[in-house]
Amino acid sequence: MPYSLTDKLVIGISSRALFDLEHENRLFDAQGVEAFSCYQREHEDEPLRPGTAFPLVQALLGLNALLPARRIEVVVISRNSPDTGLRAFNAIEAHGLAIERAAFTGGARSLVGYLKAFDVDLFLSRNPGDVQEAIDHGVAAALLYDPPADFRAPAGQIRIAFDGDAVLFSPESERIYKTQGLEAFIAHERLHRHDAMAEGPFAKLLMRLSALQREFAAGTCPVRIAIVTARSSPAHARVIHTLRDWGVNVDEAFFLGGAPKETVLAAFGAQMFFDDQDSHVRPASGHVPAGIVPYAGGRLLPDAAQITSPESPCPPAPR
Incomplete structure (x- = not known):
């Protein structure tokens, strides 16, 4: 029988998100695909160091x-060629990661079709264009x-x-804050405190994780979920009512009212933090692995796009 991914939590990840390939990416940018391909072949048996998403991937796979x-699957989805991608699979084996599936697309123009073919619930990448297109x-x-x-990473959690x-919720309320100011935002949220917010880009992922938590007996689940938001009272109430409407219980929630997020995230010990603002993600990334979520139909913030050059779109290595 074919192996179905539809009932699994599927994480799609680029090789640069899983492993530290920044030196190799700079080589590609400076000298091109042939130099990059030769380097990868020459070093394909050398273990790669963990990248930003490694702690999260390792912990999620351990849940199985x-x-x-088996409820968690991780699929490497990369623009590298199959030839240059061999080094990533060698590193997966060396680190003992139970990753069996990969798509090495050889510089394909778009990865979206492959993300959907693998039923990906979350895609993690170092390529701004690929992330924007996925969203x-x-x-x-x-x-x-x-x-x-x-x-x-916290042991066993x-x-x-x-x-x-x-991120979890639609940007409707945030737009009111940005266009009309804090007082209008608070008035809007107080008026709609019992009305569930529309789903944002990560709502379904939150629901998947919440369903996964329910598979464990009470008090035994190693998965902890936190909301870390700049909201404060009275705007916090709508968050609680929305989660109730979705049938989701989070383990911890921090309503910071504009206080810095990074110290709370460090205390929580997040293996990954998702936010839509560079002003929050950048300082947080000095303490915990972190990623920025772009707006649908919009652009990543310019300074966020500058944190890395795109993952090398490597066509098959020349013969």
Whole structure:
């Protein structure tokens, strides 16, 4: 029987998000595909260091051993060629990651079709264009920042933190704040405090994670979910009512009222933090792995796009 991914939590990830390939990417940018391909072949048996998403991927895959059936799948979806992609698979084996599936697309113009073919629930990448396109086509995606230098993942746990507006929830309320100011925002949220907000790009991922939590007996689930938002009272009430409407319980929620997020995230020990604002993601990325979520139909913020050059769109290596 064919193996179905439709009932799994599927993480799609680029090789640069999973492993540290920044030196190799700079080589591609400076010297081109032939130099890059030769380098990858010459070093394909050398282990790669973990990248930004490595702690999250490692922890998620570890969940499978705690469940009666395999529920988490990770698929490498890369613009590298199959030839140059061999080094990534060698690194996967060296690190003992249970990743069996990959799409090495050899510089394909678009990855969206492959993301949907693999039923991807979340796509993590270092390529701004790929992330934007995924979001525009309804796939939850984030552009990852450089990993923190001294991050240590909490042993035996998975901790994921989300911003609220424009990530879990629609950007409607945030637009009111930006266009009409704080007083109009508070008045709007107070008026609609019992009305559930529309789903944002990561709502379905949150629901998937919440469903996964329910597969564990009470008090035994290693997955903890937090909302870390700039909202404060009285705007917090609508968040709670929205989660109730969705049938989702989060483990922790922080309503910071504009206070810095990074110290709370460090205390929480997030293996990944998702936010739509560079002003939050950049300082957070010095403490925990973090990624920025672009607006559908919009652009990543210019300074966010400058955190990395696109993942090398490597066609098949020349013979």
